[in-house]
Structures are given as C-alpha cells and as structure tokens.
Amino acid sequence: MSADAQMTRISRPLQIAAYAFAALVGLAFLYPYWWMLVSAFRSTRAIMDDPLRLLPETLDLSIFTEIASLGGVSLARYIANSLAITTASTVLSVVVTALGAYALTRKPQLPGFTALRYGFLVTIMYPYMLLVIPVYLVMFKLGLLGSYAGIVLFLALGPIQFFLFEQFFRKIPGEVIEAAIIDGANEAQILFRIVLPMASSITVTVALITFLLNWAQWFPVLVISKTPDTYTLPVALLSMNTELGANFQGIMALAVITTLPVAGLFLLAQKRVMAGMASGAVKG
Amino acid sequence: MTTTLETVWHNRIFYLFVLPFAVLTILFGVWPIVLSIMVSFTASATALRPNPTYVGFANYAAIFADPAFLASLLRTFLYTAVAVVVNIGFAFGMAVLIDSPLLRRGGLLLRLALFLPVVTPDVAGYVVWRWLYDRSFGAINALFDTVGLPAFAGLTTGPTAMISLLIAELWHHAGFYMLIFHANLAIRDRALEEAAHVDGATAWQRWRYVILPQLKPAFIINTVYALIQFLKTFTVVVVMTKGGPNEATNFVSYYAYQLFDQGRYGEATAMASVLFLIVIGVSLTIYRLGDREAAR
Numbered sequence: 001m002s003a004d005a006q007m008t009r010i011s012r013p014l015q016i017a018a019y020a021f022a023a024l025v026g027l028a029f030l031y032p033y034w035w036m037l038v039s040a041f042r043s044t045r046a047i048m049d050d051p052l053r054l055l056p057e058t059l060d061l062s063i064f065t066e067i068a069s070l071g072g073v074s075l076a077r078y079i080a081n082s083l084a085i086t087t088a089s090t091v092l093s094v095v096v097t098a099l100g101a102y103a104l105t106r107k108p109q110l111p112g113f114t115a116l117r118y119g120f121l122v123t124i125m126y127p128y129m130l131l132v133i134p135v136y137l138v139m140f141k142l143g144l145l146g147s148y149a150g151i152v153l154f155l156a157l158g159p160i161q162f163f164l165f166e167q168f169f170r171k172i173p174g175e176v177i178e179a180a181i182i183d184g185a186n187e188a189q190i191l192f193r194i195v196l197p198m199a200s201s202i203t204v205t206v207a208l209i210t211f212l213l214n215w216a217q218w219f220p221v222l223v224i225s226k227t228p229d230t231y232t233l234p235v236a237l238l239s240m241n242t243e244l245g246a247n248f249q250g251i252m253a254l255a256v257i258t259t260l261p262v263a264g265l266f267l268l269a270q271k272r273v274m275a276g277m278a279s280g281a282v283k284g
Numbered sequence: 285m286t287t288t289l290e291t292v293w294h295n296r297i298f299y300l301f302v303l304p305f306a307v308l309t310i311l312f313g314v315w316p317i318v319l320s321i322m323v324s325f326t327a328s329a330t331a332l333r334p335n336p337t338y339v340g341f342a343n344y345a346a347i348f349a350d351p352a353f354l355a356s357l358l359r360t361f362l363y364t365a366v367a368v369v370v371n372i373g374f375a376f377g378m379a380v381l382i383d384s385p386l387l388r389r390g391g392l393l394l395r396l397a398l399f400l401p402v403v404t405p406d407v408a409g410y411v412v413w414r415w416l417y418d419r420s421f422g423a424i425n426a427l428f429d430t431v432g433l434p435a436f437a438g439l440t441t442g443p444t445a446m447i448s449l450l451i452a453e454l455w456h457h458a459g460f461y462m463l464i465f466h467a468n469l470a471i472r473d474r475a476l477e478e479a480a481h482v483d484g485a486t487a488w489q490r491w492r493y494v495i496l497p498q499l500k501p502a503f504i505i506n507t508v509y510a511l512i513q514f515l516k517t518f519t520v521v522v523v524m525t526k527g528g529p530n531e532a533t534n535f536v537s538y539y540a541y542q543l544f545d546q547g548r549y550g551e552a553t554a555m556a557s558v559l560f561l562i563v564i565g566v567s568l569t570i571y572r573l574g575d576r577e578a579a580r
Binding site: 131 | 288292295299301302304306308309311312314316319323378381382387391393394397398402404405406407414415420425455460467505515518519522540541544553559
C-alpha cells in the first residue's frame, strides 16, 4: 500500500463517486468529438430532427464527394497544403531553433547574443494575433505575400521549441564538451558528433509538438495568403463556417478531416507530447 | 573595438549557428513589432507609404476617447478575470482528482480526455462548439429539452454568449493548466506529508500547509499563462460570434483586428501597443508578487 493510500483511507462510496465524477467530466470533454464524427455522416435534415442520436442512421459517405471542392479549390489541395506547410515548418523550426538555442546557451556572453535573446523573448510576449498584423506589412515588403515560403518561415518560430532545446543544452555537463575540446575536436565536430546525437530524443519531442501546434495554425496562414490556393485545412474550415447558409454536414466532415490526423498522432505519442509540453511551459 | 571584433571572428561558427534563428527573429519578430509601434504614431491613410505622416500620440488619444474601445477593454478585463479563475480552479481540481489514489488507472484516461482538446486545432473545436450551441442543430438544447431544462440561449444573447465562449475556451485550454498542476503534484516531496501525518495533521491541514505551498510554481505559471491567453482572446470570437451579439463579445484583439481590416492601421496598432503593455505589466507583476512571497 502506498503512503498516500495509508493516509487517506479510501472509502468505497467515495471512490465510486470519484469515478462517476471523472467519467462525467471525461465524457463531456470527449462528446464534441463524437458529435462531430456522427454529424459528418448524417444528413442536415436528420440532425435537425434528432441532434442527440449517438449513431448515424446509415453510413452515408456522399458528403466527402460533396466537399471534394471548396471555394474553387479541391479538398485534396487543402490537405496537401496542410501536410506540406506543417511538415516544412516543423523541419525548419527544429533545425533553426536547435542551432540557435545551442549557440545561445553555449556562448551567452558573445556580443549581440543577449540582445537577440531579449528580442526573441519580447516577440513571444507580444500578443500573437496582433503580431500577425504587422507581419502582413513585413511580408508585403519582402514580397512574400501569398507564398508558401512566407507561411512556412513565419511558422518556424515558436517559444516552446526554443525553451525545450535550451533546457536540454543547459543540462549537458561542461566536462563532456571540455573533454572533446582537449581531444582536439572543433566546434562543428562537437555539435554534430557529440551534442546532436545526445539530443535525438528531445528533437523528436520538439518535432512532434511543433507539428501538432503548426497543424492548428490558421491566422498567419489566412493573413499571408492572397488566395485560397495556399489555405490549410483549418483556414478552409473557417471560411466554410463563415459562409451564409452553411452546409452543416460538410462543415462537420471538414472538421473531422482537420482534427483526426493530429488527434491520432497525439494519442500515439501522448506520453512524450504531454511531458514535453509540461517541461517546455515550465521553463517559459 | 578590435577586441570585440576579434571575439566575434574567433567565435564565428557560433554566429553561423545562430544566424538562421536570428534572421527569423528579426524579420518576423523584432521588425514587425517595431513597425507596429511606428505605425501607431502615424496617420492611418499614410501608414503604408514610404514617407508616412507622424502624428505623435494622436492615435492613442483617439482610441482612449473611443467609447467602443473602452467598453471593449473593460469587457476583456472582465472576461479575463472570470476565465482565469474558472480555468485555474477547474484545472486544479482535475489535477488533484487525477493525482488522488481514488482514481488509480482511470486517472490516465481522464488526463487524456482533458488534454486532447489542447492539441485539437482550435478552429475545429470552436466550430463544433458553435454548432453544439445552435438552437436547431445543437445537441445542448436538445439535451436540455430532453431533461426538462429551459432552453439555453447560447450565442444569441450577450451574457449567455460570454458564458458559451468561456465554456468552449475552458474545453480547449484547461487541459494544459491541468497538465502543469499535475506535473507539479508529481514532483512534490511526499515525505513531508508522511511526516505531517505522523504528527497528527488532518487531511485538510496536510493540503493547506504541506501540499499547497509546494504547488506555488504551478499556480504562478498557470496564472501568467492564463492571463496572457485570455487577455488576447481572439480565435473563439472569430469562429463563434464575430464580436456579437451587439458587441457583447467584442474583445480588444478582435476590435483591433476589425479596425485593421478597415484600413485604420494607426488606431489598430495603437491598440496592439496598449494590449502589449498590459500583458507585460500583468506578467511582471505576478512574477514579482510570487518572488516577494517566496522571499518571506
């Protein structure tokens, strides 16, 4: 028996009450997913008649052909945009942030490094939604408006990535690096042969979290895009939801497509994702 | 001067490592912020020209003379205060329940259920909530009807719209705060509790004097995160209410965005600066209060 269990004598009724309450809260949190999923397969008419039905009357897949084209762009393109933009920005984010955080933690006293650190901290403190507005002006000046490059570059910068890497690099014992220097290794060798191999696990964690976060991004994508051609799934979903005379079943089907990949990825890697999010946040 | 240059040259490889990160931070962080602050001092009509007309604090004076902005600011504060308390309270309760020996394995499932919405794209989550509240499609009113409760007005009246946003945001964010509390609970020193138990402390006393003080880091982090989060509430408004009904949910971020959309760049960026100062002020105050408490 654990110390905790000894201290709080567990009464049976209390335990049942705790389970019942936990189940109620858990189901309330999961219900929107179930409702979304069921609604994607039911006709709008059927939902209006009985919104609470827990299973679709028939497994009607016709909606996915109906939303195969949205706003003049094919659904396949939105999916491809989401995959491409999220993957590219994740790879870029991991590489850029790992190198940057490594240099800033190894040599914090170098000229300009403190200023850069503060610049980054101010950036992440700035209300994100309001940062995106002047970013529009910057993209305009750089000629990146409406380009994939503009979206990917902007999405590559994030606080949690930086803090996770910084935390990891700080924990590498100085002796490891000193020993390598004594052995005659140059800085590139130290980074690529010693530090980065040690960082493989944290790199996977950062990549996973970045993928999940960037998949959900919508506002920068909307602001930097000129046409729906560069929209990702959440942006397509938002514009579909904004239309008048909304196609309810279609919206739910698109919400399913937007949610399912990341929900699945999270459930597969939940331990790593939650541990990473907790430690990345605690540092910030 | 030469010594600085020598240091830089000697460490050039580190500058090479940091270069891409520095470029991104400057291009998409520092520059837009500086630009935003500069635009807030220019006349909107000339803001995007190469030689804008600088108007001093005129935009700031204008927004503080705008009753709609002041109302929006007040609304944002009110919503933030309620949302922070509700979210932190709920997340704390859930973390304690998950950590308690009462749930055993069920704790992991509850943890997953609470955290899944955090990684669910917010647009998708809020779209579903918007329709859950709907009078003719929504499951919420259908459920209320079935169990004999009066209809819930949802997004159609001011006060219920606020509550509806709060619930949807709680669903999306609380799992994150729960995670922080839970992580803090997991690393606490259990030997202290055993010692208190041996000394005859009641369960309440153990919580109040042994466990809660150890959770202070989580309370501080969560409060700062939640304050920042809710002060800039935006996505949920865009998806669910567009500031309505009757401006009832028009928070500062959304109001600033509306002005930006109308080409009133000067006022929009002035609002951004004001919100930025509030966010920084609030975060620093909480951290400092936390430090002072710790120093006692």
